[in-house]
Amino acid sequence: MESKEDIIDIPKWMRLDNAATIYPYTITKKYAATFRLSITLNEKIDVIILKKALKKVLKRIPSFSYRIRKGLFWYYLSYLEGAPDILEDIRNPMCNSHFKDNKHFMFKVRYHGSRIAIEIFHSLTDGMGAITFLLTLTSEYLKLKYKINIPNNSFILNTKEKPKKEEFEDSFKKVARNRGKLEKEKPAYHVSGIQEEGHIVNIITGKIPIDNLKSVSKKYNCTITEFLAAIMILSIQEIQEKEKSKRRRNKPIKLSIPVNLRPFYNSKTLRNFSSYVNVGIDSQYGHYSLEEIIIQVKNQMGMMITEKKLNAKLTGNVKIENNKLIGIIPAFIKKYILSIGEKMMGDRYCSSNLSNLGNISLPNEMVPYLLDMNVMVGRSKGKPNSAACIGYNNNLYISFSRKIKEPITEKLFFTKLVEMNIPVEIESNQGR
Amino acid sequence: MSYCVNCGVKLSKSEHKCPLCGTIVVNPNIDINNIEEAYPDRIEIHNPKINWKYLFNLFNMFLIVFGLTTVLCDLFIIGKITWSLYVLASTAYVGIVLFFMFLKNKYISLIIWLLSTELFIFLIAYLNNGMSWFLYLVMPFLFIFGIFCLIILWIIKRKNKNLIRILSFVLFFCALSIIVIEILIDLYNFKTIDLYWSIFVTLPILLISIVFIVISCNKKMLEEIKQRIFI
Numbered sequence A: 001m002e003s004k005e006d007i008i009d010i011p012k013w014m015r016l017d018n019a020a021t022i023y024p025y026t027i028t029k030k031y032a033a034t035f036r037l038s039i040t041l042n043e044k045i046d047v048i049i050l051k052k053a054l055k056k057v058l059k060r061i062p063s064f065s066y067r068i069r070k071g072l073f074w075y076y077l078s079y080l081e082g083a084p085d086i087l088e089d090i091r092n093p094m095c096n097s098h099f100k101d102n103k104h105f106m107f108k109v110r111y112h113g114s115r116i117a118i119e120i121f122h123s124l125t126d127g128m129g130a131i132t133f134l135l136t137l138t139s140e141y142l143k144l145k146y147k148i149n150i151p152n153n154s155f156i157l158n159t160k161e162k163p164k165k166e167e168f169e170d171s172f173k174k175v176a177r178n179r180g181k182l183e184k185e186k187p188a189y190h191v192s193g194i195q196e197e198g199h200i201v202n203i204i205t206g207k208i209p210i211d212n213l214k215s216v217s218k219k220y221n222c223t224i225t226e227f228l229a230a231i232m233i234l235s236i237q238e239i240q241e242k243e244k245s246k247r248r249r250n251k252p253i254k255l256s257i258p259v260n261l262r263p264f265y266n267s268k269t270l271r272n273f274s275s276y277v278n279v280g281i282d283s284q285y286g287h288y289s290l291e292e293i294i295i296q297v298k299n300q301m302g303m304m305i306t307e308k309k310l311n312a313k314l315t316g317n318v319k320i321e322n323n324k325l326i327g328i329i330p331a332f333i334k335k336y337i338l339s340i341g342e343k344m345m346g347d348r349y350c351s352s353n354l355s356n357l358g359n360i361s362l363p364n365e366m367v368p369y370l371l372d373m374n375v376m377v378g379r380s381k382g383k384p385n386s387a388a389c390i391g392y393n394n395n396l397y398i399s400f401s402r403k404i405k406e407p408i409t410e411k412l413f414f415t416k417l418v419e420m421n422i423p424v425e426i427e428s429n430q431g432r
Numbered sequence B: 001m002s003y004c005v006n007c008g009v010k011l012s013k014s015e016h017k018c019p020l021c022g023t024i025v026v027n028p029n030i031d032i033n034n035i036e037e038a039y040p041d042r043i044e045i046h047n048p049k050i051n052w053k054y055l056f057n058l059f060n061m062f063l064i065v066f067g068l069t070t071v072l073c074d075l076f077i078i079g080k081i082t083w084s085l086y087v088l089a090s091t092a093y094v095g096i097v098l099f100f101m102f103l104k105n106k107y108i109s110l111i112i113w114l115l116s117t118e119l120f121i122f123l124i125a126y127l128n129n130g131m132s133w134f135l136y137l138v139m140p141f142l143f144i145f146g147i148f149c150l151i152i153l154w155i156i157k158r159k160n161k162n163l164i165r166i167l168s169f170v171l172f173f174c175a176l177s178i179i180v181i182e183i184l185i186d187l188y189n190f191k192t193i194d195l196y197w198s199i200f201v202t203l204p205i206l207l208i209s210i211v212f213i214v215i216s217c218n219k220k221m222l223e224e225i226k227q228r229i230f231i
């Protein structure tokens, strides 16, 4: 079953993958590109068993046991022994970016009641790597606690197997070709609001039945992601049309939508391997109806999410990393340059983002124990808010995390769904 | 289960008000005290802790070792304490100033800094036969500077800050100090007081200071200026 060549000797150190390279340079005292995945079980979490399960899973997925270190020219990953402590959950998830407080591990495991959550720094992996880690951890926990048998699938790895080479690979470098192209973009409109303090993030999660979403997107002849993106753009358009300044009214509204690259190249990596596309409307040409927005989103996504376009983009990025001239700039100067670059490139060119991890189907043995799932993105540096969603057990969980006080986008988004007879159940971290 | 009457969304059990619009949920069938919150109350804030006391103690230890080493070197090489006295005095000076710098009461730390500086320079002057230079020039200059610092500190600590009045006060004190400085220099050099250059410096400063005082007393004028130069 396993041949010797597939198994990897865990490297003591390694380069960051191409997508991960940028993130360490953007860390500030208050910000690190972090996201969070959580699952709720039907019973209170047993921390001792969870700790045991975590140790087991780290043996199977050792790419999570790395810390970030600064070399002379680049940041790199260096292997860590042991496991991070299991932490109690908090009201402001993903806001503390100090890995030192966490034995240098770049991910945190938190629990609250019957919920397990992992917070992950983006240099470690993307959404797909994270969901594999969390579900393998959960299945290991359930196996230890209830002595049940859970079959493995693409999200649930067999912890008896050894880690594989393909899970460690930097797929970007592997699939990059000779010609790359990075598109130029226009700055996008940002919803304005009163900024919260640096350690506060406001989260609103909506639980929506997938059947309702399916039927309505069928009506508009689009996918669920396209439909949700269109509703978000429609909500932001409503806010933008009330802006007093003409310059702000004329800025395009764009959503950044991450794209998992694994299916295109049959990659099994557990490190980063995703790209993103910016889709939206150009507000200066007038008001767009929902139908018009859906057509825009659908066609733009269709055009951009093709192997050739995605490859051109990732090749462009790999070329930058491989550029020797950029390479020899000392890391501390790079940090300065790249953090300015990121400020100008990333958040500036999208109004918000919408990550969809897709519908997660689990083995029947596991489903009765798992009540729900959730995914959210940490406070952004530039954007007022961001959204992420995941489907599980015929429900879609969409979480908005925002750094402004006013939930204006969220309110419009959810009330629009309610007006279309799609029921929404809301949960938040804003307390009593 | 409750619904928000305003937005129409269903609210999870843990929500006591609608997170979208702030409307308070009233559901007599649910006992809000028995429901677990979706997120705990604890907020995590990272405060980097620098152990100042530890750093300071380390530094003091270093100073003591440093001072003792120089004294020993001096004793072994020359046979008596000569140049090491300077090193000893400077390390003691730095140690004392640092020790009192972290006092809560900044007036006391400032006064101690002033006195120890005077003492330190006195020692150097005494060892080099420079007593008249010290007594007539350095000591008074330092005192003027110290009083100036105390006044600035007092102004900074005051809650009610009338910027223009503060400025006029500082200017007035500057003018006064300049005159005193010329008097001191004259006394040291010629043993007589013959004011000359300080008058040219002082007069314009005093004039500006008076203008500021007049402005600061006139509320209407102050408002007028504020609205024209606000940033």
Ligand SMILES: [Zn+2]
Binding pocket: B004, B005, B006, B007, B008, B018, B019, B020, B021, B022, B023
């Ligand atoms: Zn409401």
